[in-house]
Amino acid sequence: xxxxxxxxxxxxxxxxxxxxxxxxxxxxxxxxxxxxxxxxxxxxxxxxxxxxxxxxxxxxxxxxxxxxxxxxxxxxxxxxxxxxxxxxxxxxxxxxxxxxxxxxxxxxxxxxxxxxxxxxxxxxxxxxxxxxxxxxxxxxxxxxxxxx
Amino acid sequence: xxxxxxxxxxxxxxxxxxxxxxxxxxxxxxxxxxxxxxxxxxxxxxxxxxxxxxxxxxxxxxxxxxxxxxxxxxxxxxxxxxxxxxxxxxxxxxxxxxxxxxxxxxxxxxxxxxxxxxxxxxxxxxxxxxxxxxxxxxxxxxxxxxxxxxxxxxxxxxxxxxxxxxxxxxxxxxxxxxxxxxxxxxxxxxxxxxxxxxxxxxxxxxxxxxxxxxxxxxxxxxxxxxxxxxxxxxxxxxxxxxxxxxxxxxxxxxxxxxxxxxxxxxxxxxxxxxxxxxxxxxxxxxxxxxxxxxxxxxxxxxxxxxxxxxxxxxxxxxxxxxxxxxxxxxxxxxxxxxxxxxxxxxxxxxxxxxxxxxxxxxxxxxxxxxxxxxxxxxxxxxxxxxxxxxxxxxxxxxxxxxxxxxxxxxxxxxxxxxxxxx
Numbered sequence: 001x002x003x004x005x006x007x008x009x010x011x012x013x014x015x016x017x018x019x020x021x022x023x024x025x026x027x028x029x030x031x032x033x034x035x036x037x038x039x040x041x042x043x044x045x046x047x048x049x050x051x052x053x054x055x056x057x058x059x060x061x062x063x064x065x066x067x068x069x070x071x072x073x074x075x076x077x078x079x080x081x082x083x084x085x086x087x088x089x090x091x092x093x094x095x096x097x098x099x100x101x102x103x104x105x106x107x108x109x110x111x112x113x114x115x116x117x118x119x120x121x122x123x124x125x126x127x128x129x130x131x132x133x134x135x136x137x138x139x140x141x142x143x144x145x146x147x148x
Numbered sequence: 149x150x151x152x153x154x155x156x157x158x159x160x161x162x163x164x165x166x167x168x169x170x171x172x173x174x175x176x177x178x179x180x181x182x183x184x185x186x187x188x189x190x191x192x193x194x195x196x197x198x199x200x201x202x203x204x205x206x207x208x209x210x211x212x213x214x215x216x217x218x219x220x221x222x223x224x225x226x227x228x229x230x231x232x233x234x235x236x237x238x239x240x241x242x243x244x245x246x247x248x249x250x251x252x253x254x255x256x257x258x259x260x261x262x263x264x265x266x267x268x269x270x271x272x273x274x275x276x277x278x279x280x281x282x283x284x285x286x287x288x289x290x291x292x293x294x295x296x297x298x299x300x301x302x303x304x305x306x307x308x309x310x311x312x313x314x315x316x317x318x319x320x321x322x323x324x325x326x327x328x329x330x331x332x333x334x335x336x337x338x339x340x341x342x343x344x345x346x347x348x349x350x351x352x353x354x355x356x357x358x359x360x361x362x363x364x365x366x367x368x369x370x371x372x373x374x375x376x377x378x379x380x381x382x383x384x385x386x387x388x389x390x391x392x393x394x395x396x397x398x399x400x401x402x403x404x405x406x407x408x409x410x411x412x413x414x415x416x417x418x419x420x421x422x423x424x425x426x427x428x429x430x431x432x433x434x435x436x437x438x439x440x441x442x443x444x445x446x447x448x449x450x451x452x453x454x455x456x457x458x459x460x461x462x463x464x465x466x467x468x469x470x471x472x473x474x475x476x477x478x479x480x481x482x483x484x485x486x487x488x489x490x491x492x493x494x495x496x497x498x499x500x501x502x503x504x505x506x507x508x509x510x511x512x513x514x515x516x517x518x519x520x521x522x523x524x525x526x527x528x529x530x531x532x533x534x535x536x537x538x539x540x541x542x543x544x545x546x547x548x549x550x551x552x553x554x555x556x557x558x559x560x561x562x563x564x565x566x567x568x569x570x
Contacts, residue, residue: 006315063550070545074337076535077285077369077502080296085337113313117340120309124302135312 003139012142013108018101019051020145025111026051027141029093031134032118035083036090038072040064048097062098069095082125089118112138153231156275157208160229163267164209171259172209175199181251181261186492186516187244187509198251198261201240204229205268234277241268242279243506244513247372247405247498248458253489262463269374278373281502285369286378293385295369295502296333303336303364310344318347321393322358327432328395328424329357330366330386330410332403334534342402342534345561349433352564353441357399363389366401368409372499376417383414390424397425399432402555404459404497404533411464428460429557430532434469437476444476444563450527452478454556455517455540456491457533470532470556477530477559484520492516496539514543521551532556 003009016024026048033045044065047053053061072088074080093114096107119134181198182188188196210217211226220226251261272278278286285295292299307318319325327350335342350357363386370379390398400407411426427435436442454474460466467488474481486492495513500506517540521529529544529551531537540553 006312067545070541073538073541074296074334075501075538076334076367076496077281077295077372077499079284079288080298080302080333080337082302088338116312117309120305124305127301 003143006135009112009135009139009142010106010109012146013112014106016108018107021101021106021108022048022097023051024108024142024145025093025097027145028108028112028115028138029090029097031137031141032086032090032093032115032122035118035122036068036087036094038068038087038091040068041087041091041094044094044098053098058098058100062095062100065091065094065098082121086118086121086125089114089121093118150231152274152276153229153234156234156271156277157229159274160205160208160268160271161212163270164205164213165267167260168205168264168267169209169213171261171264172206174257174259176257178256180254180256184250184254186248186250186495186513190513190515191509195240196244198245198265199259201237201245202261202264202268204233204237205264205271231275231277234272234275238272238277238279239506241265241272242282242498243500243503243509245498246458246493246495246500248493249462250458250490250493253462266371266374270376273373273375279503279505281504282369282373282499285499285502286373286375289369289378289382294333294365295367296337298333298336298365300361300364303331303359306336306340306343307359310340310347314344314347316347316351318343319356319358321361322356323393324395325356325358325393326396327355327357328360328363328390328393328398330399330401330406331359331364332367332401332406332534333365334367334403334538335401336364338538339534339555339558341558342555345555345558346429348561348564349436349442349557352443353436355436355441358393358395360386360389360393362392366403366406366410368406369499371405371409371413372502379409379413380417383410383417386410387414387418387422390422395424397427397432398422400426400428402429402532402534402537402557404457404535405499408459408463428464428466428469428532430460430466430469430473433557433560434472437472442560443565444560445565446563447479448477448528448559451480451482451525452528452530453482453484453521453524453526454487455484455494455529455531455536456488457531457536458491458493458497460532461491462489470530473556473560474530477563482524482526485523486520492520494536494539495543496535501535501539510539511543511546514539514546517543518547518549521549526551529553530556530559
């Protein structure tokens with residue numbers, strides 16, 4: 001494995017052109033997709049895997065995924081349901097897959113971080129400790145992607 | 149009369165202190181408070197007139213503490229407050245009051261209506277008429293220490309996530325640190341970026357700071373439901389933690405009511421001065437800015453505006469600080485109409501956002517924020533309260549306005565010179 005830490009991971013992601021960033025983002029989110037049952041989230045990730053979606057389609061998918069993100073926030077004062085919160089972060093990661101990139105942003109890095117947060121929420125929900133191997137797995141995914 | 153109603157009425161009688169008695173006597177029925185309340189202005193329903201929301205309490209005041217009121221009660225001309233009536237008033241005193249303080253500010257005779265609502269809520273809670281959502285939050289606060297049921301392992305999980313993301317250690321229980329940072333439940337659950345931003349900013353400012361394992365939670369649902377004893381327990385936990393760690397300053401997070409509870413009411417609740425200073429995160433950041441301790445580069449794209457959280461600007465006086473900070477980030481910054489101390493609430497403060505049955509009314513009230521935003525043409529909405537942030541997002545989503553909502557602290561962190569060079 002050539003990528004060993006987050007600095008290298010981030011630097012490699014930033015160098016990717018937008019289409020490949022989306023594909024990388026989709027691969028990261030795909031790993032945690034089972035934590036969300038929302039079809040809008042799945043549709044965004046599946047489209048991002050293609051990497052070359054038309055602008056109009058991207059916009060529609062973005063709106064739908066963003067609605068899923070907003071609807072899945074835990075409201076102030078409500079009891080935290082960490083399994084549901086994992087779904088919220090998957091939705092957030094899916095938004096990164098289909099959002100329009102702003103300067104200075106890395107869609108794939110954001111998606112990777114939200115996907116890791118989803119995994120963390122899952123571990124809190126299951127009460128199994130907070131060690132996850134998500135980061136290492138993401139390094140491997142990116143390594144593979146860079147080879148193609 | 150049921151036992152709970154009896155208890156509630158007794159508490160309400162006790163709550164009627166000199167200020168409340170004088171407020172009821174001073175009210176000139178001018179209706180200015182109605183025009184200041186977004187639940188009235190956006191629905192047009194007169195039942196949402198702020199002073200009317202206190203009607204059962206006013207009757208108790210008259211019947212118990214005025215000669216004419218006592219006579220009217222004795223002759224049966226003035227009816228006693230009933231359980232049904234309080235149940236009916238639940239919507240008025242919780243769902244449609246965010247304790248934003250706009251009504252108190254415009255009252256020409258200086259009646260602090262928010263103070264009265266707080267006291268009324270004490271009686272409502274005791275008589276069993278507080279909304280389920282807020283009761284649940286309160287029970288979790290008593291049992292777990294957090295209204296949203298956040299326990300230390302969840303905070304530690306977030307700490308680990310943030311440490312991995314930014315490659316820095318997040319200090320926990322560091323004795324003698326300059327600052328103790330509190331988090332709101334909302335930040336722990338929904339916005340890990342806040343903690344990440346704090347760590348990066350503190351590093352650049354060269355300040356020592358810590359989280360406290362026994363007092364990480366800032367949210368004070370005792371203030372929201374109207375139970376002073378609970379509010380006191382929550383404040384005491386923070387005071388104990390801060391004094392044990394010997395910190396100089398406790399930083400209240402991007403949460404409106406947490407700031408009010410700790411900064412303005414906490415010392416009175418525990419009955420003694422603190423051994424440390426309390427500041428809102430925006431006050432701290434502005435001090436860092438003025439001292440040249442934080443350096444940013446680049447600007448946000450497009451037009452930005454700032455939503456003033458009510459508890460910060462109107463009840464806390466934190467007005468200049470966010471504007472000074474916005475200048476570091478925005479080339480094109482525009483104020484909303486009525487910005488600053490007369491700003492309109494997001495519609496979800498004071499525990500209102502935890503009340504499921506109030507969701508529809510919140511969206512009606514949001515029409516005011518919508519029109520404020522439309523007047524600016526802003527492309528990004530910045531704020532400094534995690535609760536406002538979610539309520540704003542929901543409102544924007546409902547009215548199909550595509551305006552991203554971001555926290556001021558995290559946005560500053562994104563522009564730190566150090567981070568951009570890393």
